[in-house]
Amino acid sequence: MKELLSKFQQSVDINERQLERLFSAFLSTDDFWQAIPLSQLPFNLFVEACRELHKAGIISFEEDKVLLTEKGKSYIKPELFSSLNSLCPSCSGTGIDLKPWEKLLSEFKETTKGRPEPLLEYDQGYLTPESTISRIAFADSKGDVRGKSIIILGDDDLLSIAFGLSRLPKRIVVLELDDRLVNFIEKANEEKGLGIEVRKHDLRHPLPDDLLSQFDTFFTDPVETLQGLEVFIGRGIASLRDIGCAGYFGLTKAESSLNKWRDFQRILVEKFGVVITDILSDFSSYENWDYLLDSIVRDLPPLQHKPKVLWYKSSLYRIELVPGYRSFNEEGKGELYVDEESIVWRRREKRC
Amino acid sequence: MKELLSKFQQSVDINERQLERLFSAFLSTDDFWQAIPLSQLPFNLFVEACRELHKAGIISFEEDKVLLTEKGKSYIKPELFSSLNSLCPSCSGTGIDLKPWEKLLSEFKETTKGRPEPLLEYDQGYLTPESTISRIAFADSKGDVRGKSIIILGDDDLLSIAFGLSRLPKRIVVLELDDRLVNFIEKANEEKGLGIEVRKHDLRHPLPDDLLSQFDTFFTDPVETLQGLEVFIGRGIASLRDIGCAGYFGLTKAESSLNKWRDFQRILVEKFGVVITDILSDFSSYENWDYLLDSIVRDLPPLQHKPKVLWYKSSLYRIELVPGYRSFNEEGKGELYVDEESIVWRRREKRC
Numbered sequence: 206m207k208e209l210l211s212k213f214q215q216s217v218d219i220n221e222r223q224l225e226r227l228f229s230a231f232l233s234t235d236d237f238w239q240a241i242p243l244s245q246l247p248f249n250l251f252v253e254a255c256r257e258l259h260k261a262g263i264i265s266f267e268e269d270k271v272l273l274t275e276k277g278k279s280y281i282k283p284e285l286f287s288s289l290n291s292l293c294p295s296c297s298g299t300g301i302d303l304k305p306w307e308k309l310l311s312e313f314k315e316t317t318k319g320r321p322e323p324l325l326e327y328d329q330g331y332l333t334p335e336s337t338i339s340r341i342a343f344a345d346s347k348g349d350v351r352g353k354s355i356i357i358l359g360d361d362d363l364l365s366i367a368f369g370l371s372r373l374p375k376r377i378v379v380l381e382l383d384d385r386l387v388n389f390i391e392k393a394n395e396e397k398g399l400g401i402e403v404r405k406h407d408l409r410h411p412l413p414d415d416l417l418s419q420f421d422t423f424f425t426d427p428v429e430t431l432q433g434l435e436v437f438i439g440r441g442i443a444s445l446r447d448i449g450c451a452g453y454f455g456l457t458k459a460e461s462s463l464n465k466w467r468d469f470q471r472i473l474v475e476k477f478g479v480v481i482t483d484i485l486s487d488f489s490s491y492e493n494w495d496y497l498l499d500s501i502v503r504d505l506p507p508l509q510h511k512p513k514v515l516w517y518k519s520s521l522y523r524i525e526l527v528p529g530y531r532s533f534n535e536e537g538k539g540e541l542y543v544d545e546e547s548i549v550w551r552r553r554e555k556r557c
Numbered sequence: 558m559k560e561l562l563s564k565f566q567q568s569v570d571i572n573e574r575q576l577e578r579l580f581s582a583f584l585s586t587d588d589f590w591q592a593i594p595l596s597q598l599p600f601n602l603f604v605e606a607c608r609e610l611h612k613a614g615i616i617s618f619e620e621d622k623v624l625l626t627e628k629g630k631s632y633i634k635p636e637l638f639s640s641l642n643s644l645c646p647s648c649s650g651t652g653i654d655l656k657p658w659e660k661l662l663s664e665f666k667e668t669t670k671g672r673p674e675p676l677l678e679y680d681q682g683y684l685t686p687e688s689t690i691s692r693i694a695f696a697d698s699k700g701d702v703r704g705k706s707i708i709i710l711g712d713d714d715l716l717s718i719a720f721g722l723s724r725l726p727k728r729i730v731v732l733e734l735d736d737r738l739v740n741f742i743e744k745a746n747e748e749k750g751l752g753i754e755v756r757k758h759d760l761r762h763p764l765p766d767d768l769l770s771q772f773d774t775f776f777t778d779p780v781e782t783l784q785g786l787e788v789f790i791g792r793g794i795a796s797l798r799d800i801g802c803a804g805y806f807g808l809t810k811a812e813s814s815l816n817k818w819r820d821f822q823r824i825l826v827e828k829f830g831v832v833i834t835d836i837l838s839d840f841s842s843y844e845n846w847d848y849l850l851d852s853i854v855r856d857l858p859p860l861q862h863k864p865k866v867l868w869y870k871s872s873l874y875r876i877e878l879v880p881g882y883r884s885f886n887e888e889g890k891g892e893l894y895v896d897e898e899s900i901v902w903r904r905r906e907k908r909c
Contacts, residue, residue, distance in 0.1 A: 222773075222801030226700045245699075286703060291654055291694040296645035298652035300837075305643065342643040347597075348578045351638060421574075449574030463879050467832035475827055480819035483872075484836045485652075520835075527815050 209280060212261070217253050219246075227254055229286040231277075235270045237507030238516040241459060242487060248459045248548050255505060269510035299488050301339045301346075310338045313367045316393050320363060321385035323494040325549070328428050328542050329383070332362045332455075333515065336489040340453060340521065341367055343488075344422065347523065349451045350374060353421035356444045358408055358437060364424055365390055369399025378416065380406040409537035412440050417534065420444045423452045426519070429460045433541040434469050435476075439533025442477055442526070450526050451482075455489050455519030460546050478530040481522060488521035502551040561632060564613070569605050571598075579606055581638040583629075587622045589859030590868040593811060594839060600811045600900050607857060621862035651840050653691045653698075662690045665719045668745050672715060673737035675846040677901070680780050680894050681735070684714045684807075685867065688841040692805060692873065693719055695840075696774065699875065701803045702726060705773035708796045710760055710789060716776055717742055721751025730768065732758040761889040764792050769886065772796045775804045778871070781812045785893040786821050787828075791885025794829055794878070802878050803834075807841050807871030812898050830882040833874060840873035854903045 210221055219227075223246055230243035241251050255271065258264045263277040273281060292298035303310065314334050323329035332340070341364075344350050350368075354376040357365050363386075365379040379401060381387050387405050394401045406413075423444050427437035434456075441452045456466065473479055493512050503509045543549060562573055571579075575598055582595035593603050607623065610616045615629035625633060644650035655662065666686050675681035684692070693716075696702050702720075706728040709717050715738075717731040731753060733739050739757050746753045758765075775796050779789035786808075793804045808818065825831055845864050855861045895901060 220799070220801035222700060222803075229700060284703075286700075291657060291698045293645060293648035293652050293654045295647035296652065300645050300648065300650035300652045302643055302645045346643045348574060348581060348638075351636075447572070449572035451574075463832045463834065463877055466834070467826055467830065467879050470822070470826045470833060474819055474822045478819065480815045481822060481833065481836060482815065482818070483838055484833060486835050525815055527819050 206280065209261070213254075213257055217250070217257050219250060219254055223250070224254070225286065227251070227258075228281045231264065231271060231273055232281065232283055232286050235272055236514060237266075237269050237271050237510075238512035239514045240271060241516050242518045245458050247462050247546055249546060249550060250462075252505060252508070259505075266506040269507045269513070271507065299339050299343075299485065301342045303335065303338060303342065306338050306342050309341075309367065309371050310334060312370045313338060313363075316366055316370060316397065317363050321383070321389055323361060323496065324383070325496045325500055327361070327383050329361045330491050330494050330517065332426075333490050333492055336491075337362050337364055337367050340364065340424070340489065341371060343485075343521065344424075344451075344453055344523075345373065347451065349422040349453075354378075354419060354446075356380070356416065356420040356423045356441075358423060358425035358441055358444075360390065361386060362426065363390065365401045365403070366393050366399065369394065369397065369401050376400075376402070376420075378402045378404065378420070380404050380408060380412075380416075382407045408437060408440060409541060411534045411536060412443055417443055418446055420446060421450050425452075425454045427454055427456070428542050429457060429465075429547070430541055430544040431465060431468055431472075432537065432539055435472050435533065436537040436541060438473070438524075439477065439535075442479060442524075442530065443532035443534040445526055445532075448526050448528060448530075452479075452524045454522050456522055457517070457519045459517060460548055462546055465546060473524060476531070477533065478527070479524045480527050482525050483521065483523040485521040487518040489519045490515040491517040491519070493517075497548075500549045500552060502555060558632065561613070561615075565606075565609060569602070569609050571602060571606055575602070576606070577638065579603070579610075580633045583616065583623055583625055584633065584635055584638050587624055588866060589618075589621050589623050589862075590864035591866045592623060593868050594870045597810050599814050599898055601898060601902060602814070604857060604860070611857075618858040621859045621865070623859065651691050651695075651837065653694050655687065655690060655694065658690050658694050661693075661719065661723050662686060664722045665690060665715075668718055668722060668749065669715050673735070673741055675713060675848065676735070677848045677852055679713070679735050681713045682843050682846050682869065684778075685842050685844055688843075689714050689716055689719050692716065692776070692841065693723060695837075695873065696776075696803075696805055696875075697725065699803065701774040701805075706730075706771060706798075708732070708768065708772040708775045708793075710775060710777035710793055710796075712742065713738060714778065715742065717753045717755070718745050718751065721746065721749065721753050728752075728754070728772075730754045730756065730772070732756050732760060732764075732768075734759045760789060760792060761893060763886045763888060764795055769795055770798055772798060773802050777804075777806045779806055779808070780894050781809060781817075781899070782893055782896040783817060783820055783824075784889065784891055787824050787885065788889040788893060790825070790876075791829065791887075794831060794876075794882065795884035795886040797878055797884075800878050800880055800882075804831075804876045806874050808874055809869070809871045811869060812900055814898055817898060825876060828883070829885065830879070831876045832879050834877050835873065835875040837873045839870040841871045842867040843869040843871070845869075849900075852901045852904060854907060
């Protein structure tokens, strides 16, 4: 293992624990896409590591499958690797009971039928309905929903519709740039009388004054460049009223290395001065999106096959305002949407 | 509500959300002790707030019960308050399936019968067996247990015995100051051949050189002053080998305000340069301890009754070493064990 690792580290920036988790993943599944969240590795690193393991004769590819070769099996002894089966089967590890929320879940599924599909242009991709409702249930358990003023910064998840159907918040405001989503939310809003205020807004620009310091809770699924995170979460904080108010957002391991996580946490606790109260690994799952294969370099056999499983997950963060917090509402500058950890990075690079 | 809050804030440092959560807690239970974790408030603030609510005629006490008065009921309308029942009933919200760990759990319970009871002198208090095994299951799901070198900094939870019985780690080292625990662990170790290395050590002093940079994973339940946290977690980081290695520890809301949480998170991500990968609220429950009533000021009726429920909980943190991390192994200075957020604070103050 040590020998393999040091050979490996000449071509891939991977640490021992990451390599072990990659092997654990391959022992748990032969599905390439499913192995990605199990390994907890960034997507681009996962792909590079697979390429090197293949070169070294440790794995082989068969369509969308990754198989351990005989040589691979001699390296990777199952007893040394983690059991990945300790997640509660009732809640898939989220800790949330969806039973009290079943009626809302089915109304939400019904109301969002025919919803607009994700576009690469806006870095879109949306949560499964179960993950959307779980986010509401979790926030409600923290006291951040009932009778509260809620703002949603970018809403391809259609979280605003779920909140509207729940009838729990006092006020629901959505900022969204994509006309298709604005129109879809408006239509549901009118048909069902959900009381949602929809505003077309590009989050690269500052929040309008009348939305500053108005809300109890914000929700967002930020773009995952460090600058994008700063802009999205900064605006969220700027929208909140006071100490004790909270924000919720997802952050992935697929497009953000733990180095980026640490740098982002520094922004949260140092620059913004807020506290992180919860980080729930892989709390949220995303539906697969059509543009995936067109947005990546398909230079390994499994990358030519659409995923059949939900593989793209995010960890749920909750932050809360504590005394001394600071908000951020400056103009977003530079490249907010893509960095070298983005799934689409290699294809962009190639094009240049 | 606003009026009540502003009147309240003249005598108690409480924010609107905290007051609402306190009311949510009273709507969910009439048990004083059970309401503490439900409210998420620090213990001392909870007690002060109860005193003021009692003065204002909003709650009344009957032995260990807290009841809403008629006036209280007119303020606190159930429909405005959070449902606190969204936790998965199978795993109590931990996300962990204990089924695969049942054999270990029962062996652990058997082996730790007759264990030493907590002493105030060492700020002791131990996890329930279920919480101990859940910690192992969670760490295993992250790849931090099997074949790994593990160090435990202070072990009133007897986590070392659980690890020994699991036969999963490569090496288990325990640092503990209390002779009773050292002897108990040694005895189980000999009788069952658990391969635990027990060393008597006071964690206020630096780790010995031969334990630096040796381990894959550390576990600790730190004392909760800011300086105590720095010393305990700093030593944990100093014991770890390399990038990718991880640490686990509990932090309560009962004895640490969110302001302290934020300041501690600054130490983690700025001073130590590590990343926080998980924060799981109320993941761990502690057994009730005998010295509780002797260590507090019993100036409200329910404070004269021993708790009948598990009320003292901690959130589980997982941190991981990323490039640029720094460890800390200096002599611990000043008061590490008690600050004004400690449960025992008011009694200490009174004594002085």
